[in-house]
Amino acid sequence: MILVDSNIILDILTEDPKWYKWSADMLSKLANDNPLIINDIIYSEVSIGFKKIEELEEVLLGNFSIYTIPKEALFLAGKVFLQYRKQGGTKNSTLPDFFIGAHAAVQNIPILTRDVSRYKTYFPKVKVIGPEK
Numbered sequence: 001m002i003l004v005d006s007n008i009i010l011d012i013l014t015e016d017p018k019w020y021k022w023s024a025d026m027l028s029k030l031a032n033d034n035p036l037i038i039n040d041i042i043y044s045e046v047s048i049g050f051k052k053i054e055e056l057e058e059v060l061l062g063n064f065s066i067y068t069i070p071k072e073a074l075f076l077a078g079k080v081f082l083q084y085r086k087q088g089g090t091k092n093s094t095l096p097d098f099f100i101g102a103h104a105a106v107q108n109i110p111i112l113t114r115d116v117s118r119y120k121t122y123f124p125k126v127k128v129i130g131p132e133k
Contacts, residue, residue: 003112006045007113046060073103084122110127
């Protein structure tokens with residue numbers, strides 16, 4: 001099972017000139033041997049690009065299963081966000097990446113993302129699949 005971050009999905013949907021090929025290739029490669037999942041936060045982030053929920057669901061539900069973030073992950077996201085703020089983080093609201101990273105950490109799910117550094121910094125035990133530097 002692989003948790004797919006919204007940046008990967010958005011790269012493909014928007015045909016991002018820099019990241020489309022990498023994201024599409026990685027998603028295709030991983031889909032051969034792994035169920036692909038998203039969570040509530042990723043669903044919400046991707047929804048911004050759609051006018052109707054039916055259009056969003058047609059794209060997502062044909063390719064991904066949606067998993068609800070467990071309470072333990074929600075708790076962990078708050079704790080990690082507090083750590084981020086104490087280390088000088090400047091965002092005043094809880095960042096979606098903390099919910100996504102905590103979900104992956106609590107359920108021991110690898111995450112496919114381009115935002116490698118934040119996940120590795122705050123969730124060092126999560127297997128992060130991302131672009132090589």
